[in-house]
Amino acid sequence: MYDSSLLRSVQKPGRYSGGxxxxxxxxxxxxxxxxxxxxxxxxxxxxxxxxxxxxxxxxNQSDDVWCERVFAxxxxxxxxxxxxxxxxxxxxxxxxxRDFDFLGFTLQYEMCYTNILNVLELSGIPLKAEDRGxxxxxxxxxxxxxxxxxxxxxFFDLFNIGEGEEMLPEIVALYIxxxxxxxTKKEFLLEAARTISGVxxxxxxxxxxxxxxxxxxxxxxxxxxxxxxxKRIVADLDTMYFPEAVVMPYLETVQDRIMLEVxxxxxxxxxxxxxxxxxxxxxxKSPETLLRQAKCxxxxxGYEEISLTSLSISDYTKLPELTDGLIEWTNEKKVNLSLPxxxxxxFTKELMEKVASVRASSITFAPEAGTQRLxxxxxxxxxxxxxxxxxxxxxxxxxxxxxxYFMNGLPTETDEDIEGIAKLAKATIEQFYATPGHSRRAPxxxxxxxxxxPKPFTxxxxxxxxxxxxxxxKQQYLRxxxxxxxxKYHHHDARVSHIEAVLALGDRRLSKALLLAHERGFGFDAWxxxxxxxxxxxxxxxxxxxxxxxANRRRADDEVLPWDIIDVGVTxxxxxxxxxxxxxxxxTPSCREQCSGCGANCLGGKDTCCPNSKK
Amino acid sequence: xxxxxxxxxxxPLLETPATIRLGFYKxxxxxxxxxxxxxxxxxxxxxxxxxxxWYTQGFNPHPKLVFGLPLPIGCESVCEMADxxxxxxMPAEDILARLHKATVADLDFFACYPADRKFADxxxxxxxxNIECDVDDEMLEKIDRVLSNSPLTVLKHTKSGDKEVDIFxxxxxxxxxxxxxxxxxxALLAAGSNQNLSSEYLLEALRKRLIFLREEENYSIKRLSIxxxxxxxxx
Numbered sequence: 001m002y003d004s005s006l007l008r009s010v011q012k013p014g015r016y017s018g019g020x021x022x023x024x025x026x027x028x029x030x031x032x033x034x035x036x037x038x039x040x041x042x043x044x045x046x047x048x049x050x051x052x053x054x055x056x057x058x059x060n061q062s063d064d065v066w067c068e069r070v071f072a073x074x075x076x077x078x079x080x081x082x083x084x085x086x087x088x089x090x091x092x093x094x095x096x097x098r099d100f101d102f103l104g105f106t107l108q109y110e111m112c113y114t115n116i117l118n119v120l121e122l123s124g125i126p127l128k129a130e131d132r133g134x135x136x137x138x139x140x141x142x143x144x145x146x147x148x149x150x151x152x153x154x155f156f157d158l159f160n161i162g163e164g165e166e167m168l169p170e171i172v173a174l175y176i177x178x179x180x181x182x183x184t185k186k187e188f189l190l191e192a193a194r195t196i197s198g199v200x201x202x203x204x205x206x207x208x209x210x211x212x213x214x215x216x217x218x219x220x221x222x223x224x225x226x227x228x229x230x231k232r233i234v235a236d237l238d239t240m241y242f243p244e245a246v247v248m249p250y251l252e253t254v255q256d257r258i259m260l261e262v263x264x265x266x267x268x269x270x271x272x273x274x275x276x277x278x279x280x281x282x283x284x285k286s287p288e289t290l291l292r293q294a295k296c297x298x299x300x301x302g303y304e305e306i307s308l309t310s311l312s313i314s315d316y317t318k319l320p321e322l323t324d325g326l327i328e329w330t331n332e333k334k335v336n337l338s339l340p341x342x343x344x345x346x347f348t349k350e351l352m353e354k355v356a357s358v359r360a361s362s363i364t365f366a367p368e369a370g371t372q373r374l375x376x377x378x379x380x381x382x383x384x385x386x387x388x389x390x391x392x393x394x395x396x397x398x399x400x401x402x403x404x405y406f407m408n409g410l411p412t413e414t415d416e417d418i419e420g421i422a423k424l425a426k427a428t429i430e431q432f433y434a435t436p437g438h439s440r441r442a443p444x445x446x447x448x449x450x451x452x453x454p455k456p457f458t459x460x461x462x463x464x465x466x467x468x469x470x471x472x473x474k475q476q477y478l479r480x481x482x483x484x485x486x487x488k489y490h491h492h493d494a495r496v497s498h499i500e501a502v503l504a505l506g507d508r509r510l511s512k513a514l515l516l517a518h519e520r521g522f523g524f525d526a527w528x529x530x531x532x533x534x535x536x537x538x539x540x541x542x543x544x545x546x547x548x549x550x551a552n553r554r555r556a557d558d559e560v561l562p563w564d565i566i567d568v569g570v571t572x573x574x575x576x577x578x579x580x581x582x583x584x585x586x587x588t589p590s591c592r593e594q595c596s597g598c599g600a601n602c603l604g605g606k607d608t609c610c611p612n613s614k615k
Numbered sequence: 616x617x618x619x620x621x622x623x624x625x626x627p628l629l630e631t632p633a634t635i636r637l638g639f640y641k642x643x644x645x646x647x648x649x650x651x652x653x654x655x656x657x658x659x660x661x662x663x664x665x666x667x668x669w670y671t672q673g674f675n676p677h678p679k680l681v682f683g684l685p686l687p688i689g690c691e692s693v694c695e696m697a698d699x700x701x702x703x704x705m706p707a708e709d710i711l712a713r714l715h716k717a718t719v720a721d722l723d724f725f726a727c728y729p730a731d732r733k734f735a736d737x738x739x740x741x742x743x744x745n746i747e748c749d750v751d752d753e754m755l756e757k758i759d760r761v762l763s764n765s766p767l768t769v770l771k772h773t774k775s776g777d778k779e780v781d782i783f784x785x786x787x788x789x790x791x792x793x794x795x796x797x798x799x800x801x802a803l804l805a806a807g808s809n810q811n812l813s814s815e816y817l818l819e820a821l822r823k824r825l826i827f828l829r830e831e832e833n834y835s836i837k838r839l840s841i842x843x844x845x846x847x848x849x850x
Contacts, residue, residue: 005833007647008689014652019644021660021719250648250656299617302662302717334676
């Protein structure tokens with residue numbers, strides 16, 4: 001642990017002091033590999049992450065491996081560590097991160113990239129992979145942003161593409177074997193790339209560019225390395241590792257509850273949604289497995305809430321069985337059930353009553369777009385009637401607050417679609433008054449509008465994002481359309497979304513800008529209080545990067561994309577088909593209604609709805 | 616998880632729920648956990664221990680949980696107390712065994728007995744300060760003089776802003792000892808709902824007047840015991 005004088009001098013010292021119930025302590029002399037698992041954001045955010053909980057448990061299953069946690073120290077702590085020249089330490093042992101065998105980062109959102117560089121620097125680890133000798137940890141990354149790891153490729157030795165439950169232990173086992181036989185880091189990386197499916201070692205590929213700045217080619221520079229890296233999945237979720245004990249944070253975290261992962265993937269195929277594409281194929285856990293796991297994790301944690309986690313919970317085929325089974329004991333134990341991500345076309349009174357946590361007066365729906373035309377373009381497949389029916393159920397059972405999520409800047413959006421958002425909010429207010437038995441309190445609708453960011457591996461990956469000016473104009477226009485004072489309106493900062501687009505769609509040349517941002521002291525850019533749009537734009541300008549080239553340029557269908565080196569299962573042909581259908585305003589049925597041939601069935605998987613999936 | 620213990624349903628139900636006082640430590644890493652976070656942590660410990668808790672009967676049922684005297688962040692303690700209410704008659708050692716299994720060593724429980732005195736009787740708390748620093752006899756004398764003279768004002772941080780407060784009347788007694796490489800102060804400070812002096816302010820008062828204690832100094836504060844108005848140990 002850090003000195004008491006240091007801990008006393010920062011806000012929330014509990015972020016750094018460790019000692020949680022459930023943390024795993026091992027004898028460092030008896031393990032063969034030490035793994036520092038970093039969530040590059042604050043402790044409270046990182047401790048809320050389900051992926052980290054799972055992989056921490058998976059790695060620690062092996063007696064040969066000790067996995068510990070690392071978080072990005074908050075800005076006050078970062079300043080103190082720098083000022084006093086104290087190295088960053090891992091949470092469990094308090095040993096320097098620099099002395100570990102691995103430093104792994106989970107890549108959940110682009111705006112945490114500057115924190116990664118801070119963690120490396122504070123650990124005393126050279127930022128660029130090529131500058132790190134044998135004495136430094138192997139730096140590896142995984143998680144959703146790893147599907148386009150190119151903007152941060154220079155800082156990493158290796159990426160995990162896809163699900164880590166099986167891949168990560170394989171990587172560490174190979175490392176132990178090769179270390180014992182005296183192999184170098186370079187030899188290990190080459191062997192991992194050759195033999196472990198899902199491993200991407202960026203240094204083993206050379207990139208060539210065209211004169212217009214687009215990519216000409218990716219070529220492996222070593223033999224036996226795959227020409228594209230196929231995503232790993234875990235085939236059977238019922239037998240997959242599940243963390244039955246978790247580390248219990250003392251501080252209040254964002255997800256301070258049991259997260260029960262019900263299934264992976266999503267049958268829907270909304271065309272803007274990256275998660276809906278990259279986690280395919282859909283795989284479900286059985287209710288028996290889930291009920292057993294829920295009970296077990298409740299006993300090990302004492303949490304007072306269980307959240308059923310997945311991309312779209314109402315698409316779980318055995319939802320009534322699961323919720324009924326849970327309610328059998330949760331009511332008695334005074335444990336709340338929560339179902340985030342409910343779709344408005346499946347919202348029922350029965351479902352709401354099961355999960356009704358009495359105090360919550362607000363309920364959230366995500367129509368995403370203001371008109372049916374635009375909802376068809378994005379393949380959201382919900383209607384205004386769905387929303388009115390759902391709102392009516394909520395109002396009828398005493399709720400008076402509804403939150404509606406939308407997006408600005410979607411492909412083909414016109415001012416009419418923006419007016420549609422205001423109209424839909426207004427109609428929701430009217431629905432309140434039209435609902436018999438509505439609350440006596442005044443209704444309220446909160447409209448929350450984010451900005452569309454084109455993401456890799458979606459049908460909209462070729463799209464140009466609206467410029468910041470255009471997004472701001474649309475945001476202001478929407479404000480003029482909202483006249484009812486019962487409607488509250490929030491929107492995201494368009495400048496953040498612009499930078500997100502650059503980092504999401506970028507290539508290896510962006511590392512220059514990230515290095516400069518780091519030199520200038522950037523960090524915690526996902527936090528409003530630290531995000532500085534002007535400073536970011538200056539960083540890009542000073543590193544000779546035209547952000548419009550990445551964010552606001554429409555890409556040709558046959559352009560080589562930075563993430564073409566990765567194969568997530570969903571094919572480019574499918575994505576192009578979907579893009580074409582979007583412009584024709586045609587929808588695609590869900591996987592369960594009809595297979596649309598996305599290609600993800602080539603990855604296999606048990607309990608999927610894919611035809612001919614490799615069992 | 617608790618399968619090795621006697622089943623809860625095998626303990627007899629009580630006619631009226633019993634208020635049980637738990638004595639616990641708060642040490643090491645746990646000293647950095649705030650009172651609010653401790654309350655939430657307790658709820659989960661109690662839940663993991665599967666104790667037969669009595670719940671409030673309101674709209675939003677929650678277990679009864681009352682702490683004796685909040686402990687500030689950065690202060691350890693070997694004498695914390697909290698009251699819970701149980702619906703069944705359980706021997707103390709069974710309660711303690713279950714709690715022990717559900718918590719960490721730095722927040723472990725050492726006592727369990729019926730609560731017969733009200734926390735309102737708490738009047739003082741004894742603290743031990745161990746400060747890593749070089750002190751000579753001259754400095755020791757200076758410290759003694761500072762703590763023995765009224766007024767001893769410090770800037771107190773309250774919700775309504777900072778204000779100057781004389782803490783002299785709140786220091787009931789103190790003792791100074793020179794140790795190898797450090798200084799030990801033992802002080803009985805006013806505590807409880809009537810008048811309360813948070814342990815850090817004593818150091819704050821010294822820091823303001825003497826240069827031996829700087830911000831970079833490592834030190835520890837430990838609450839040793841809790842007292843009533845007669846100066847006797849409160850349990």
